[in-house]
Amino acid sequence: MRRYSIFAVAREALRYHSGWEKAWASPEPKKRYDVIVVGAGGHGLATAYYLGKVHGITNVAVIEKGWLGGGNTGRNTTIIRSNYLQDPSSAIFEKARSLYEDLSTDLNYNVMFSPRGLLMLAQSEHEMRGYKRTVYANNLQGVETRWIDRHEVKNLVPILNIDGPRYPVLGALYQERGGTARHDAVAWGYARRCSAMGMDIIQNCEVKGVRTEGGKVVGVDTTKGAIDCGKLAIVVAGHSSVLADMAGFRLPIESRALQAWVSEPIKPTIDVVVMANLVHGYMSQSDKGELVIGGGTDGFNNYSQRGSWQHVEETTRALIETFPVISRLKMLRQWGGIVDMTGDRSPILSKTPVEGIYVNCGWGTGGFKAIPGSGYAMAELVAKDYSPLAAEFGLHRFKEGQFIDESVAAGVAH
Amino acid sequence: MLTLTCPYCGVTVEETELYPGGEAHLKRFGPGSTDAEFESYMFARKNPKGVHFERWRHAYGCGKWFLAARDTVTWEVFGTYSAQTPEPPAALVATIKQKRPGWEGWK
Ligand SMILES: Cc1cc2nc3c(=O)[nH]c(=O)nc-3n(C[C@H](O)[C@H](O)[C@H](O)COP(=O)(O)OP(=O)(O)OC[C@H]3O[C@@H](n4cnc5c(N)ncnc54)[C@H](O)[C@@H]3O)c2cc1C
Ligand SMILES: [Zn+2]
Numbered sequence: 001m002r003r004y005s006i007f008a009v010a011r012e013a014l015r016y017h018s019g020w021e022k023a024w025a026s027p028e029p030k031k032r033y034d035v036i037v038v039g040a041g042g043h044g045l046a047t048a049y050y051l052g053k054v055h056g057i058t059n060v061a062v063i064e065k066g067w068l069g070g071g072n073t074g075r076n077t078t079i080i081r082s083n084y085l086q087d088p089s090s091a092i093f094e095k096a097r098s099l100y101e102d103l104s105t106d107l108n109y110n111v112m113f114s115p116r117g118l119l120m121l122a123q124s125e126h127e128m129r130g131y132k133r134t135v136y137a138n139n140l141q142g143v144e145t146r147w148i149d150r151h152e153v154k155n156l157v158p159i160l161n162i163d164g165p166r167y168p169v170l171g172a173l174y175q176e177r178g179g180t181a182r183h184d185a186v187a188w189g190y191a192r193r194c195s196a197m198g199m200d201i202i203q204n205c206e207v208k209g210v211r212t213e214g215g216k217v218v219g220v221d222t223t224k225g226a227i228d229c230g231k232l233a234i235v236v237a238g239h240s241s242v243l244a245d246m247a248g249f250r251l252p253i254e255s256r257a258l259q260a261w262v263s264e265p266i267k268p269t270i271d272v273v274v275m276a277n278l279v280h281g282y283m284s285q286s287d288k289g290e291l292v293i294g295g296g297t298d299g300f301n302n303y304s305q306r307g308s309w310q311h312v313e314e315t316t317r318a319l320i321e322t323f324p325v326i327s328r329l330k331m332l333r334q335w336g337g338i339v340d341m342t343g344d345r346s347p348i349l350s351k352t353p354v355e356g357i358y359v360n361c362g363w364g365t366g367g368f369k370a371i372p373g374s375g376y377a378m379a380e381l382v383a384k385d386y387s388p389l390a391a392e393f394g395l396h397r398f399k400e401g402q403f404i405d406e407s408v409a410a411g412v413a414h
Numbered sequence: 415m416l417t418l419t420c421p422y423c424g425v426t427v428e429e430t431e432l433y434p435g436g437e438a439h440l441k442r443f444g445p446g447s448t449d450a451e452f453e454s455y456m457f458a459r460k461n462p463k464g465v466h467f468e469r470w471r472h473a474y475g476c477g478k479w480f481l482a483a484r485d486t487v488t489w490e491v492f493g494t495y496s497a498q499t500p501e502p503p504a505a506l507v508a509t510i511k512q513k514r515p516g517w518e519g520w521k
Contacts, residue, residue: 241461252457254436255486299434300416303463303487309415310430343457398457399449 001196004108023188024195029202032228033061035382036220037235038207038243040064041073042183043360043367044235045190045201046375047382052197054376055383060199061229062191063222065206069187072237073368075337077260077294079273079282080369081118081178083145085134086404088392089346090141095389096373100181103372109189111181112287117272118178119153121322123167124278131173145175156272159325166321167279179273180284186371210247210357217247217356232357233382238303238338240361249353251361252398253340256297257307258365261316261334263326265289270323279318283326291326293319297339297365307336339364344403349378349390358382359395420472421480421494427472435469437461438481439501439520463487465510465517467502470494483510 002008002021012019035051037044040062051057062068080100082093099106100113122128131147138145150162153172162169191201202224209221210232219228234243238255265288275282280296295315298308312334320327342348342362347370349360360378363370373389380387397403416429436459443455460466466486471479481499483492483506492513493506502520510517 239463241459242463245460245462250454250458250460252459254459254461255463300429300468301461301466301486302489304489308429399453 001192004110023192024201026203027200029061029063029200029205029222029224029227032219032230033200034059034230035233036060036227036229036231037062037233038220039071039234039236039239040068040187040191040201040203041071041235041237042069042186042190042371043073043237043363043374043378044233045069045187045194046371047233047235047360047378048194048199048375049190049197050376050379051383052194052199055379057383058197058199060194061227062194062199062201063205063207063220063227064201064203065223067203068191068201069184072337072339073187073371074184075260075335076183076368077282077284077292078180078183078368079118079178079275079284079366080113080115080181081175081273082143082369083118083120083134083138083173083175083178084406085137086346086406087137087141088404089406090138090143092347092373092377092389092393093370094141094143094373095376096370097177099372099376100369101177103181103186103189107189107193109185109192111185111189113179113181115177115179116284117156118175119148119156119172119272119274121153121172121274121276121278122170123276125170127278128170131171134173143175144177145173148172148174157270157274159269159323160274161322161324167276167318181368183368186368190375207243207246210243210354212247212354215355217354230356231382233360233378234357235360235378237340237361237363237367240340240359244352244359247352247354247357251348251359251395252342253348253362254301255303255338256300256341257302257304257336258294258297258339259307259311259334259336260292260294261312261331262286262290262292263329264332266291266329269325274322276318276322279315279322281315281319281322283319283323290332291329297341303338305336305338341365344397345406346404347374347393348395349374349381349387350394350396351381351385352395416489416491418470418482418491419494420475420478421496422478423472423476425475427475431472431474433471433473435471435479438467438469465492465514465520467520469497485514
């Protein structure tokens with residue numbers, strides 16, 4: 001793998017950019033791998049990357065039914081934050097956020113991490129109390145957040161209407177090092193490094209069946225034939241139940257549509273991420289100038305990557321009340337992804353009833369921010385059967401009632 | 415937008431008039447059951463890609479719960495029926511089998 005650098009750009013500029021090599025190889029599957037990861041989204045690719053980087057396991061294939069990063073990883077609104085309430089959540093999300101800080105250097109790929117600051121608006125007394133509690137929790141957890149009053153909010157976001165009338169802004173939970181990154185680049189950067197380590201990223205290859213012998217995984221059946229493996233990591237977000245069904249167990253997951261949409265590009269108007277959870281909307285501005293907007297999930301099971309119209313309408317209506325200046329903007333495009341929802345709105349990183357099969361799912365509406373931390377923990381879990389960061393996110397929590405309740409912190413999709 | 419026909423009122427309404435209630439025909443396990451039974455009743459969901467039986471409430475109409483058979487990929491609705499039905503009606507199952515020959519059945 002040739003390094004990307006300013007010298008490489010200069011060199012290529014002088015020879016009509018004829019010397020760039022392919023970022024990753026597109027090999028045919030081998031007969032067997034030590035580890036097969038199903039799903040080349042951010043979480044699957046990051047799992048493979050840290051398996052190689054931290055644990056020296058490189059006989060790895062990442063199998064993807066479509067194109068890499070084409071699932072939720074390429075469909076999200078890229079919000080990164082770690083201001084969760086419960087200790088296990090803060091630990092893994094802050095691990096991820098801190099890895100994002102120098103991910104571009106680590107991967108030699110510009111993921112455009114932009115810690116521009118993130119505000120969660122409090123628009124009711126209850127929210128205010130809740131967020132103050134989160135600030136106290138975060139400070140104990142070593143996650144830097146603070147409560148700011150409504151005037152400071154207005155200073156940071158001049159286009160915000162803080163006076164209501166329906167939902168006056170009372171203050172905000174502020175994470176200064178939260179922000180955004182370029183979603184595709186995260187997938188591409190990990191893929192490029194995995195490929196450079198000799199791993200096989202096999203796209204356009206759907207896993208159709210999971211083969212087990214005596215309660216232990218031995219391989220998968222795919223549209224490119226049977227492939228054997230020592231261990232299998234299922235990292236397929238909205239399709240987790242489908243893969244679990246192939247392996248013969250069920251998950252506490254339901255697949256729902258979550259949508260996002262962007263406006264026409266405009267001049268810089270907002271340089272932080274604002275989330276208004278009470279009215280179910282959030283907004284930031286991309287480098288291209290588009291306002292990136294998202295809201296809540298649909299309430300019913302869905303695999304169609306299409307959501308219901310009324311969510312677009314409700315969220316846009318709420319955001320227009322919060323940001324009156326956007327009322328005349330045209331929306332350019334809208335899309336949906338299928339998110340994997342758990343009851344406690346926390347992810348699952350776990351061993352499964354089948355020996356050698358591990359799942360990483362349940363990130364639901366908010367897993368982009370977690371990609372580096374999740375991959376790091378998942379790699380450790382697959383390599384060593386135990387990861388301190390993942391320990392409390394096991395499937396056992398549903399049997400034991402040890403939920404990691406983030407339904408407040410993750411009340412809106414992001 | 416999803417539309418369903420309320421089996422009580424007989425009217426076809428948009429989803430904004432309805433409240434979704436998750437998987438239908440779950441067998442309830444309570445006190446006295448094993449941990450595994452209770453866990454699977456509470457959490458283990460089929461979440462199928464394809465034919466799905468689910469609960470809906472005609473929230474802004476008659477207010478009653480009913481059940482629906484629907485495809486989670488195409489949103490095709492195979493039928494709706496009363497919530498006081500312990501299993502999907504045989505006629506409905508036959509219709510679905512005809513439309514989805516590969517379907518494994520509702521259990
Ligand atoms: C509209 C929207 C907005 C969001 N906004 C945010 C946000 O602002 N911040 C945030 O942190 N998170 C956000 N999220 C959530 C985030 O996108 C996801 O949690 C995260 O991207 C999940 O990554 P993943 O790698 O697990 O899944 P994915 O990226 O979906 O990857 C899973 C892959 O598995 C593949 N696959 C499935 N079945 C098979 C099979 N049988 N064989 C082979 N491959 C298979 C799929 O094709 C897919 O590429 C948002 C999600 C959506 C939909
Ligand atoms: Zn009715």
